[in-house]
Amino acid sequence: MARQLRLSLKRPAPFTRDTYIQGPSNAEAITALDAWPRWPGGALVLVGPEGVGKTHLARAWAVQTKAAILEREHPDVAAAAGRPVLLEDVDKGVDGEALFHLINLAAHDGASLLITARKAPATWPAELPDLRSRLNALMVAEIAPPDDEVLGGVLKKFFRERNIRPHDDVYPYLLRRMERSIPGAQEIVRRLDETEDGQMRPISRVLAREILEADTENLDLFEG
Numbered sequence: 001m002a003r004q005l006r007l008s009l010k011r012p013a014p015f016t017r018d019t020y021i022q023g024p025s026n027a028e029a030i031t032a033l034d035a036w037p038r039w040p041g042g043a044l045v046l047v048g049p050e051g052v053g054k055t056h057l058a059r060a061w062a063v064q065t066k067a068a069i070l071e072r073e074h075p076d077v078a079a080a081a082g083r084p085v086l087l088e089d090v091d092k093g094v095d096g097e098a099l100f101h102l103i104n105l106a107a108h109d110g111a112s113l114l115i116t117a118r119k120a121p122a123t124w125p126a127e128l129p130d131l132r133s134r135l136n137a138l139m140v141a142e143i144a145p146p147d148d149e150v151l152g153g154v155l156k157k158f159f160r161e162r163n164i165r166p167h168d169d170v171y172p173y174l175l176r177r178m179e180r181s182i183p184g185a186q187e188i189v190r191r192l193d194e195t196e197d198g199q200m201r202p203i204s205r206v207l208a209r210e211i212l213e214a215d216t217e218n219l220d221l222f223e224g
Contacts, residue, residue, distance in 0.1 A: 015059035021153035025144040026053060032141035033061055033114075037084075040139050042106035043113040045090075047120050048143030051183040054116040055088060057143075061114055062086045070102075077101045082110045091117040091124055100131045103138070146182060148175050154182050158189040159203075166192070166203035173205045177212050188212075 022030060029046055036044070046054050062069055067084035070076055075087060075098045085102065087094070106113035117124070121135040146154070152171055159166055178188050191211050192203050201207055 015056055015063065017057075017060045017064075019157070020053060020056050020060060021150050021157060023147050023149035023153065025147040025150050026057070029057060029141040029143045032139065033057060036061070036065070036114075037112050039106075039112060041103070041137065042108070042111055043103055043115065043138055045115045045117060045121055045138050045140045046143060047117055047140055049118055049145060049181075051181045052143040052145060053182060054143060058086055058088060058114055058116050065112070067112075067114070075099070075102065077105070080105045080111065080113070082108065084112045084114070086114045086116075088116045089118075090115050091119045096126060096128050096131050100128055100134060103131075103134045145180055146185075151175060151178075151180065151182075151185060154185045155189065158186050162189065162193050164189075164193060164203055167205060169205045170203060170208055173208055174212075 020026075029048070032039075032044055033046075046058060048054055059069075061067065062084070065084040067086045068076075068079045069086045069088075070079065072087060072089055072092065072094050075094065077098050079085070080102050085106070087099075087102065090099065102113055105111050115121075115138075120140055121138050124135055126132040126135055152175060155171060155174060174185075174188060178184055188208075188211065192207060195201065195207060195211065
């Protein structure tokens with residue numbers, strides 16, 4: 001019964017700034033986003049490793065600005081004329097000529113371009129010489145791996161979404177030992193939730209230790 005009730009309370013997390021956990025690791029990116037529409041050349045690149053919240057921030061910006069969200073594989077350049085545009089995961093591959101035109105369009109009145117990527121524009125391939133110069137001139141804001149403030153905040157958020165109230169000492173224990181990523185935080189909360197439901201045990205430091213130690217034992221098996 002507790003399992004059914006908890007699942008019924010879950011809702012997809014909206015991409016809003018109110019639901020984005022802020023801290024030192026993402027302060028640079030938030031400051032840069034808030035400078036819109038005064039970005040140099042009308043464009044900004046959000047850079048950071050997977051799972052740090054680039055998409056969350058970018059989609060929240062897109063909602064705020066009513067931006068067109070383009071498909072990376074086939075970006076519709078015509079849709080970018082005179083309006084804000086979001087293009088994600090550009091370092092995974094995008095048509096160079098299309099990207100060149102999108103950057104140029106961003107400098108026009110009423111237009112802007114937000115790009116997300118795991119690596120900085122200087123590392124992206126660019127066969128067009130003019131594209132390379134455009135990439136080198138882009139404004140870049142980095143999101144670093146989550147600090148304790150961000151990681152603690154997302155843990156509380158994920159527990160709250162599952163209607164769970166762990167013991168107070170669970171948070172500092174997890175922060176010292178868990179994988180330092182937002183997907184890692186989501187996974188540990190999911191496993192704590194499923195273990196508690198299956199065994200009717202409280203979400204405690206003891207339970208957290210058992211799960212983390214099980215991860216270490218499994219890793220040792222693979223490395224051995």
